[in-house]
Amino acid sequence: MDDAAQGNLYPIRTANIGSVCIISAASSAVVQFGDRGETNARLRALALQRKEDHTTAGDVFFESYTVFYRDMPKLIDPDYDSGQVLALERSNRSPHINVGCIHIIAAGSSSSILAGNGMNLTADSRIKHIRQYPRPRPLPPIVSC
Amino acid sequence: MVYFKVVNHVLSVGHIEILGVSSASMLQIGDTDNVSLYSMFDTPPESVIVGPMAPFPQPGSASEMTGESLVETEVGDTTFEEING
Numbered sequence: 001m002d003d004a005a006q007g008n009l010y011p012i013r014t015a016n017i018g019s020v021c022i023i024s025a026a027s028s029a030v031v032q033f034g035d036r037g038e039t040n041a042r043l044r045a046l047a048l049q050r051k052e053d054h055t056t057a058g059d060v061f062f063e064s065y066t067v068f069y070r071d072m073p074k075l076i077d078p079d080y081d082s083g084q085v086l087a088l089e090r091s092n093r094s095p096h097i098n099v100g101c102i103h104i105i106a107a108g109s110s111s112s113i114l115a116g117n118g119m120n121l122t123a124d125s126r127i128k129h130i131r132q133y134p135r136p137r138p139l140p141p142i143v144s145c
Numbered sequence: 146m147v148y149f150k151v152v153n154h155v156l157s158v159g160h161i162e163i164l165g166v167s168s169a170s171m172l173q174i175g176d177t178d179n180v181s182l183y184s185m186f187d188t189p190p191e192s193v194i195v196g197p198m199a200p201f202p203q204p205g206s207a208s209e210m211t212g213e214s215l216v217e218t219e220v221g222d223t224t225f226e227e228i229n230g
Contacts, residue, residue, distance in 0.1 A: 102174075114171065
């Protein structure tokens with residue numbers, strides 16, 4: 001059915017922004033003005049606290065920790081997959097989304113700032129915080145004379 | 146079967162102020178179909194402090210602040226001194 005026939009006069013809305021001020025967009029942050037189809041943002045981080053210097057203490061590996069390869073939780077619902085659960089109908093009565101001024105201090109790792117339309121966005125962040133300190137030496141056994 | 150009908154009328158926002166958009170999160174001005182945001186964080190148990198928090202000292206311009214209900218010179222100073230002995 002045609003969008004106009006359903007009462008949806010503006011099938012695509014446009015974002016109007018007066019001004020944007022971003023101080024920092026670091027570590028794979030995305031700032032986009034315009035439309036986007038699909039986003040897949042991933043972040044893997046090992047926050048490591050060590051006694052020794054990183055240059056001498058060797059590497060750490062993501063593969064050693066299950067949190068980095070654990071599967072995403074899945075929705076198992078055959079009805080939902082066949083489209084029998086929800087029927088969504090949207091209609092826009094205004095062709096624009098208006099925002100006066102956006103002030104952002106920081107956008108961090110794998111984050112997304114988007115002024116425009118998107119279709120699918122999936123972002124996944126996995127952070128493991130570990131410490132590597134040598135174990136204290138065991139005390140010598142008590143020997144009775 | 147759920148029939149979900151959304152009518153978007155005029156959307157106008159004056160000002161957006163954001164301190165931080167953190168890891169794998171999003172800010173969008175516009176329409177979207179699907180959004181999935183996952184976050185897994187693993188930290189040693191002793192990193193999570195359970196118990197009373199030691200308060201920070203007063204910021205330098207605390208006396209000039211307006212609308213900050215917790216900035217009271219007497220209360221803040223007393224607590225800070227107690228914690229530090």
